[in-house]
Amino acid sequence: MEDSDLTSSSNPPSNDRLAVQFNDAEIIIGLEVHVQLDTISKLFCGCSTQFGEAANSQTCVVCTGMPGALPVINQRALELSIRTGIALNCSIARSTKWDRKNYFYPDLPKGYQISQFDQPICGPGHLDIEVPETPGKLRQIRIERAHLEEDAGKSIHDESSLGQDSKIDLNRTGTPLLEIVTQPDIRTAAEAKAFLSELKLILNYIDVSDCNMQQGNLRCDANVNLHIPLGDHQIATPIVEIKNLNSFRSVERSITYEAQRQFEAWQEHGLTITDAPKQTRGWNDHAQATTLQREKEDSADYRYFPDPDLIAVTIKESQIKQIQKQLVQLPTELRKTLVEQYKLNPEDAAAIVSQGRGVVDYFSEVADGCQDSRIANNWIGQEVLRQLKESNQTIQQYPLSPKQFTELLNLVIDGTLDQTRGKEVLNEMVEHSISAQQAIEQLGIKPVDKNELVSLCEKLIDENQEVVEQIRAGNGKAIGMLIGKARKINPNANPGAIKALLSKMISQ
Amino acid sequence: MTLSALNADVIVDQLNAGELKATDCVQYFLDRIQTHDAEINAFVSISQTALEQAEAIDQRRKAGQTVGCLAGLPIAIKDGICVSGQPTTAGSKMLEKFTPPYDATIVERLKSADAIIIGKTNMDEFAMGSSTENSFFGPTHNPWATDRVPGGSSGGSAACVASRLAPVAIGSDTGGSIRQPASFCGITGLKPTYGSVSRYGLIAFASSLDQIGPMTRTAKESALLMSVIAGFDPRDSTSSKAQITDCLSGLETPLNGIRIGVCRNQFNDGLDQEVETKINDATSVFKLLGAEIKEIELPHSQYAVAAYYVIAPCEASSNLARYDGVRYTFRAPGNDLEEMYRNTRGQGFGNEVKQRIMLGTYALSSGYYEAYYLKASKVRRMIKQDYDDAFQKVDLILGPTTPTPAFKLGEHAEDPLAMYLADVYTVSANLAGIPAISVPVGQSKNGLPIGLQLQGRAFEENTLLRAAHQFQNVTLWHDTSPSQPWRTQT
Amino acid sequence: MAGTPEQTTVNQVAKLARIHLNEQQIESSAEKLAQILGYIGQLDEVELPEDVTPFFGAIESVNAIRDDQLQASVPRKEILDNAPDSDGEFYLVPPVF
Numbered sequence A: 001m002e003d004s005d006l007t008s009s010s011n012p013p014s015n016d017r018l019a020v021q022f023n024d025a026e027i028i029i030g031l032e033v034h035v036q037l038d039t040i041s042k043l044f045c046g047c048s049t050q051f052g053e054a055a056n057s058q059t060c061v062v063c064t065g066m067p068g069a070l071p072v073i074n075q076r077a078l079e080l081s082i083r084t085g086i087a088l089n090c091s092i093a094r095s096t097k098w099d100r101k102n103y104f105y106p107d108l109p110k111g112y113q114i115s116q117f118d119q120p121i122c123g124p125g126h127l128d129i130e131v132p133e134t135p136g137k138l139r140q141i142r143i144e145r146a147h148l149e150e151d152a153g154k155s156i157h158d159e160s161s162l163g164q165d166s167k168i169d170l171n172r173t174g175t176p177l178l179e180i181v182t183q184p185d186i187r188t189a190a191e192a193k194a195f196l197s198e199l200k201l202i203l204n205y206i207d208v209s210d211c212n213m214q215q216g217n218l219r220c221d222a223n224v225n226l227h228i229p230l231g232d233h234q235i236a237t238p239i240v241e242i243k244n245l246n247s248f249r250s251v252e253r254s255i256t257y258e259a260q261r262q263f264e265a266w267q268e269h270g271l272t273i274t275d276a277p278k279q280t281r282g283w284n285d286h287a288q289a290t291t292l293q294r295e296k297e298d299s300a301d302y303r304y305f306p307d308p309d310l311i312a313v314t315i316k317e318s319q320i321k322q323i324q325k326q327l328v329q330l331p332t333e334l335r336k337t338l339v340e341q342y343k344l345n346p347e348d349a350a351a352i353v354s355q356g357r358g359v360v361d362y363f364s365e366v367a368d369g370c371q372d373s374r375i376a377n378n379w380i381g382q383e384v385l386r387q388l389k390e391s392n393q394t395i396q397q398y399p400l401s402p403k404q405f406t407e408l409l410n411l412v413i414d415g416t417l418d419q420t421r422g423k424e425v426l427n428e429m430v431e432h433s434i435s436a437q438q439a440i441e442q443l444g445i446k447p448v449d450k451n452e453l454v455s456l457c458e459k460l461i462d463e464n465q466e467v468v469e470q471i472r473a474g475n476g477k478a479i480g481m482l483i484g485k486a487r488k489i490n491p492n493a494n495p496g497a498i499k500a501l502l503s504k505m506i507s508q
Numbered sequence B: 001m002t003l004s005a006l007n008a009d010v011i012v013d014q015l016n017a018g019e020l021k022a023t024d025c026v027q028y029f030l031d032r033i034q035t036h037d038a039e040i041n042a043f044v045s046i047s048q049t050a051l052e053q054a055e056a057i058d059q060r061r062k063a064g065q066t067v068g069c070l071a072g073l074p075i076a077i078k079d080g081i082c083v084s085g086q087p088t089t090a091g092s093k094m095l096e097k098f099t100p101p102y103d104a105t106i107v108e109r110l111k112s113a114d115a116i117i118i119g120k121t122n123m124d125e126f127a128m129g130s131s132t133e134n135s136f137f138g139p140t141h142n143p144w145a146t147d148r149v150p151g152g153s154s155g156g157s158a159a160c161v162a163s164r165l166a167p168v169a170i171g172s173d174t175g176g177s178i179r180q181p182a183s184f185c186g187i188t189g190l191k192p193t194y195g196s197v198s199r200y201g202l203i204a205f206a207s208s209l210d211q212i213g214p215m216t217r218t219a220k221e222s223a224l225l226m227s228v229i230a231g232f233d234p235r236d237s238t239s240s241k242a243q244i245t246d247c248l249s250g251l252e253t254p255l256n257g258i259r260i261g262v263c264r265n266q267f268n269d270g271l272d273q274e275v276e277t278k279i280n281d282a283t284s285v286f287k288l289l290g291a292e293i294k295e296i297e298l299p300h301s302q303y304a305v306a307a308y309y310v311i312a313p314c315e316a317s318s319n320l321a322r323y324d325g326v327r328y329t330f331r332a333p334g335n336d337l338e339e340m341y342r343n344t345r346g347q348g349f350g351n352e353v354k355q356r357i358m359l360g361t362y363a364l365s366s367g368y369y370e371a372y373y374l375k376a377s378k379v380r381r382m383i384k385q386d387y388d389d390a391f392q393k394v395d396l397i398l399g400p401t402t403p404t405p406a407f408k409l410g411e412h413a414e415d416p417l418a419m420y421l422a423d424v425y426t427v428s429a430n431l432a433g434i435p436a437i438s439v440p441v442g443q444s445k446n447g448l449p450i451g452l453q454l455q456g457r458a459f460e461e462n463t464l465l466r467a468a469h470q471f472q473n474v475t476l477w478h479d480t481s482p483s484q485p486w487r488t489q490t
Numbered sequence C: 001m002a003g004t005p006e007q008t009t010v011n012q013v014a015k016l017a018r019i020h021l022n023e024q025q026i027e028s029s030a031e032k033l034a035q036i037l038g039y040i041g042q043l044d045e046v047e048l049p050e051d052v053t054p055f056f057g058a059i060e061s062v063n064a065i066r067d068d069q070l071q072a073s074v075p076r077k078e079i080l081d082n083a084p085d086s087d088g089e090f091y092l093v094p095p096v097f
């Protein structure tokens, strides 16, 4: 059993422990999120941060820690950190410095990581998330700090267990990371996921990071333990840090698993936070379980001290103001705007906002142009997003400008086009990148003359007397059948208009 | 006069006047190295391309093209400074086969001034030492007495200038590594203000203390080299934008009215009687030159060595973590990664380096940071404050460079502390970041050079060099050569 | 190998610094470490003002920054040439465990 090291000093299972239910335990979660900042060059040298290039093709004397080489900080990395800090309601340091975190690993070329210890660029802040079980209800997760640091390289270990050499690629070494650390305010796996989704959305909105998780541009460690009521007091289980979670799903599942595991372990041996040191575990996606990571006993002794190769950075009030001024509206504000100004319901507003700033901008322009934000929401939320998904495009690549789209919607709103015909026109517009008018012409859609409509209805009433009887007898739905027939005869006939006319004629 | 007797500024003048060809000049010094270096061991490697470069400069001069201000002047560089494509070892087995793919900024500057790098000089391993005995490539011998050390860590550079194997050299100084060997070898050595000469390409020992500087026979030559190597470098974050004042133009300004401080509590038990006498004699010379001598206090200077031996090893323990057998040449095999690490670092580093890494690792480790690194850094503040106060009253501070003249090879081998105390007068300037210079001011009865140290305000190298030059205008110690086979004929 | 307290410390520090020392080196290192720590101990004599701020060196000056601009990387061959072991693409190191 992998946890044998913990059981050696354990207490025998006791009845009061066994009497506690898992649901009585409170899960305490804090996250450490590493975000790759969107710079073109590395944090301390001019090498490219481009992902996926040939191994060791993007390194230089600085990022390989060549003897004598020295680091110089990237201005944009500072700016993006400040921007993030402002978006997360953090206090921004007026003076920030660099420290060395010393440890040995082959993908850490200098034998230390340049990071920030006691003067992080961003101090305390907070992020509000929607409580997953109760939509619309917000919960505040406090941010402890966010600091700037360099990434390590990539080690490729031999998986064959034949003891082959490991391979080291230093392309990623020196890529700027912002490490965002929360207070242990998160209480469920779903909340952890909600926090990360909201954080990712914000970082996207403010152009700080693409947060591409497949490329490792957003990575997360989760600190998890349980508070368990026991008699008249409460105990805490030993804290476990789950390392290197690189998908929302693994965050959610690993926390869920870990909480259960800790509960069972506690029931078995009763060890609490005071009995055992913090443990590091990894998430095994294949086994869907956390596993103990082998660690060197001295790994925690990082011997931090100020990096004598770098000097302090002072940040002026005016610089913060400037960055603040350039900051776009954040998701929370946008959701509020969509609800209050555009009268969307909260779910619809959230759905639009979750698509990113481009979709929100598109929506507002269309909604402003057609004066009917609900129709704009319906059409964008259903048609546009579906088309984007099918064609794997972003809103920026969508062939119709907001103006063109507005033209179409206005024709639907004024009744020139019914919903069905409208969608046909939309498809035609997208397919050939043409205006609504051009599409209408190509599809041969013509407005139907009032007299033509009257004679069409008269014809239908004559030929479908049983249906007419049913309607007269109070079966309102039967009118749909007549509308269908009308559309077969003349596809341009507006169903609304037919319905109104038929109802009037039948009731007379 | 033979070339070995000429100062660098004269050599440059002759080269410019067409009286001397760069190829002849370079060949002359290569021959001297060939003849004498076996006995001195000042060089770790000799440039294979120096003659080619000299040839190119002669061609350019002949064709009437412009050349740099040091065109054709041979110069030796301490082997802890990177020269692209040339072996750069820092005196360590760890870097025995290391060839940097880049030039240090000062090398780039010397090259663009068309100076010719003639070779790389011996040093204590990673600049840790005061005798150049801690070199993987064997000790350097003092040209004045080959059974004695040349000082260190820039002992190779000092010995090569003293024996005229090169007209001038570059060293680096972390706690006295330019000034102490300059003193032991009877030459002039300047440690510039921290941040005035770029550290880019200097293999780090202790980053907050390291500084590159000139090692020459005269202050005027040092001023000439400073005019090339000093200045802001965007590749070194600690490089200062505050430019040092032009060192060359003010050299001839007399010292009338300059205030020179003397700190009497440094003239204590540890100070050799002969050294004290020579320093006093030199003080009288400065008086004659018009200086006003004033007593000053540096109350915390007695703690400088202790603070230094916390701070330097702490920084070194981190700076030398990169030598782990993965990227730079030396690796001792091991069955797994950890074993490879331990074997590589156990075998690749010499004893003194290992000892200092151990000390620094210990002092930074959990629970000790406050007691050692932080406390030492606070004492460092007090030392700096002392200087700030003193420089309110005086323009320069005068004293001995070292407590004794050069000691014998092996004399301090078993007593690291005695060796560390060789730096007792020099480390304070590194801790405070101020410039300091050592100039020869006499000889002991048994013919060993004695050096005097002047310390100045940050970025006032010009005052230091001016004072040293004025002193050298009226004395001959800088012109005195060792009475050995490599003695220069004048 | 129990050794003196100093030797135990030296063992731990050597581990942390990834330096292999043999028995004799440990003994001599412990001796030298004790000697130098004894000397450094005089720092405790210094009367420091309450509000003294540590001086870490150049870190007191501010703002050396570079623009976010690409500079050519060093050709891989030149970088890997100094490595004791590589396959021309990657650095190679013995397995972690």
Ligand SMILES: [Mg+2]
Binding pocket: A115, A149, A179
């Ligand atoms: Mg981190």
Ligand SMILES: [Zn+2]
Binding pocket: A042, A045, A046, A047, A058, A059, A060, A061, A062, A063, A064, A174
């Ligand atoms: Zn690089």
